[in-house]
Amino acid sequence: MKRILIADDHEVVRSGLRAIVETRSNWIVTAEAPDGEQAIALALETRPDVIIADYSMPLVNGLEVSRRVKALRLRSEVLILTMHENEEILTETLLSGIRGFLLKSDARKHLISAIEALLDGRPYFTSVVLEKLLTDYQLNKQNKSGALLTSREQNVVQLIAEGHTNKAISSILKLSVKTVETHRASAMRKLGMSSTAELVRYAIRKKLVAP
Incomplete structure (x- = not known):
């Protein structure tokens, strides 16, 4: 049984994601978190295989959740979800080593495939996001004056x-x-x-x- 943790500050979004995840009989949602701080605590408690984390959460955002999970040496893969095709979010995600990134508008169609990929040890980016990530990464590497925030x-x-x-x-x-x-x-x-x-x-x- 594969264990999934869902972290998003909107209950309706969490419910929708849970409904998609639970279409798979061998997957179980072990916990839901309304902010990043609780997501980290619940990850430590439930040891999920995959954490679905909204980028823009209160207290601690999705990238920080991923960083803290790594620091705690948990073996959880993190799938970042966001509703924004924001250049800085996409570039920072790539530079942070996140292996899964999905727009919320694509979740209904691609969430299962994204989780399957992460469970198999493979990265997952929808094609439109991957193209934008690579383009933004290359542009920012070339732009020495445009320092990004860590x-x-x-x-x-x-x-x-x-x-x-x-x-x-x-x-x-x-x-x-x-x-x-x-x-x-x-x-x-x-x-x-x-x-x-x-x-x-x-x-x-x-x-x-x-x-």
């Missing part, structure tokens, strides 16, 4: 935009306050920004948080 910097920016203080972020990400401040300063330097308001606008524009 996954950690992006997560710090997301949490700042959600209204969390540096102290709260340090608790959520299990980092020191000084390290959070360093990531915050680095992100602002790369983005050429000088205020929290600018970071919030950036996070909304990049779909890291809802407006």
